[in-house]
Amino acid sequence: MSKSLELTPVQTVACCSPLMSEPISTESADRIAPLLKALADPVRLRLLSLVGAHADGEACVCDLNDAFDLSQPTISHHLKVLHEVGLLDREKRGVWVYYRVNAAALADLAGLLGRGVR
Amino acid sequence: MSKSLELTPVQTVACCSPLMSEPISTESADRIAPLLKALADPVRLRLLSLVGAHADGEACVCDLNDAFDLSQPTISHHLKVLHEVGLLDREKRGVWVYYRVNAAALADLAGLLGRGVR
DNA sequence: TCGGGACATCGACGTTCATCTATGTCAGGA
DNA sequence: TCCTGACATAGATGAACGTCGATGTCCCGA
Numbered sequence: 230m231s232k233s234l235e236l237t238p239v240q241t242v243a244c245c246s247p248l249m250s251e252p253i254s255t256e257s258a259d260r261i262a263p264l265l266k267a268l269a270d271p272v273r274l275r276l277l278s279l280v281g282a283h284a285d286g287e288a289c290v291c292d293l294n295d296a297f298d299l300s301q302p303t304i305s306h307h308l309k310v311l312h313e314v315g316l317l318d319r320e321k322r323g324v325w326v327y328y329r330v331n332a333a334a335l336a337d338l339a340g341l342l343g344r345g346v347r
Numbered sequence: 348m349s350k351s352l353e354l355t356p357v358q359t360v361a362c363c364s365p366l367m368s369e370p371i372s373t374e375s376a377d378r379i380a381p382l383l384k385a386l387a388d389p390v391r392l393r394l395l396s397l398v399g400a401h402a403d404g405e406a407c408v409c410d411l412n413d414a415f416d417l418s419q420p421t422i423s424h425h426l427k428v429l430h431e432v433g434l435l436d437r438e439k440r441g442v443w444v445y446y447r448v449n450a451a452a453l454a455d456l457a458g459l460l461g462r463g464v465r
Numbered sequence: 466t467c468g469g470g471a472c473a474t475c476g477a478c479g480t481t482c483a484t485c486t487a488t489g490t491c492a493g494g495a
Numbered sequence: 496t497c498c499t500g501a502c503a504t505a506g507a508t509g510a511a512c513g514t515c516g517a518t519g520t521c522c523c524g525a
Contacts, residue, residue: 246457248392249399249448252414258389258396265387268460270513271376274366274383278376281367290472296370303514305473324471324522330367339364339461342386342453388483408502421484423503442492442501 247341264338267314272297273307277316281330289325365459382456385432390415391425395434399448407443 247253253261268274279296280288294304308328311317318329365371371379386392397414398406412422426446429435436447 246399246453248396248453249450251396251400253393253396255389255393258392262387262389262392265383265392269380269383269387271373271380272513274376274380275371275373278366278369278371281364282369294472299513300515301472302474302516306513309473321472321521326472332367335364335366335460339457343457343461390483412502417483418485419502420486420504424483427503439491439502444502 246343261338261341264314264316264334267310267316268338270307272299272304273311276304276307277311277330277335280317280328287320287327287329289327291325293328364461379456379459382432382434382452385428385434386456388425390417390422391429394422394425395429395448395453398435398446405438405445405447407445409443411446 268277275296276293279293280286283292290304290308293308294301297304308317308319312319312328315334316331318331320327320329386395393414394411397411398404401410408422408426411426412419415422426435426437430437430446433452434449436449438445438447
């Protein structure tokens with residue numbers, strides 16, 4: 230045999246997720262589920278993506294409203310949901326309100342699901 | 348100019364998420380949201396984790412029922428939800444049913460949120 | 466000081482969801 | 496052949512959710 234350097238390839242594909250290494254506690258599940266729930270909506274997914282991909286990493290609500298066929302209160306509601314779980318930061322400048330993605334919060338979620346890099 | 352080898356360091360922190368590089372399409376959002384919705388429940392998070400962390404990577408329903416203070420049909424319902432979106436594979440052997448995590452599906456989700464490593 | 470525009474909050478309405486009890490299906494043992 | 500145990504399905508119920516129109520709040524310019 231060849232030095233047994235063969236790291237089982239199947240393991241490298243999608244292993245290392247904290248979710249798979251050991252059963253998560255009830256407390257962790259209760260803490261993480263609301264974050265996923267906030268993301269688990271097509272409109273909020275697009276909102277987060279629109280904000281994150283926007284120039285300077287921030288977007289004005291007025292820009293976001295135009296991207297959807299939804300009423301202004303509805304968009305405001307979705308932004309509030311994302312803000313309350315900490316995925317979006319909010320800053321008011323003059324008359325306008327700017328939202329910005331909380332990259333750390335998003336990275337935490339990704340780390341939980343995916344490869345446990347750090 | 349100096350060969351322009353300076354990759355903006357701030358980008359390497361929590362960038363590279365497909366979500367942040369460019370706005371995702373409505374179609375992508377509609378396709379991904381149900382996956383996140385399936386995960387966005389404390390019970391289903393723990394179920395996935397229990398199955399994934401179980402010996403041999405698979406778990407019998409009878410084992411899972413005991414881990415919760417919920418009725419057997421409720422657990423069966425949650426397993427069905429996870430199975431229908433492709434996060435859990437299902438195999439019946441004799442009287443027992445075994446579930447197994449679909450690592451590829453989970454990795455896809457992680458790749459969307461986190462670092463875009465492949 | 467007033468008016469208008471940007472955004473949030475409120476209250477309502479229909480839909481979806483998590484959970485339960487009751488019942489069905491199916492495989493294996495007596 | 497019948498019974499028991501493992502798991503799924505069906506139907507019901509209360510809670511949570513997404514969306515809306517109406518209204519409130521706040522800032523700025525005239």
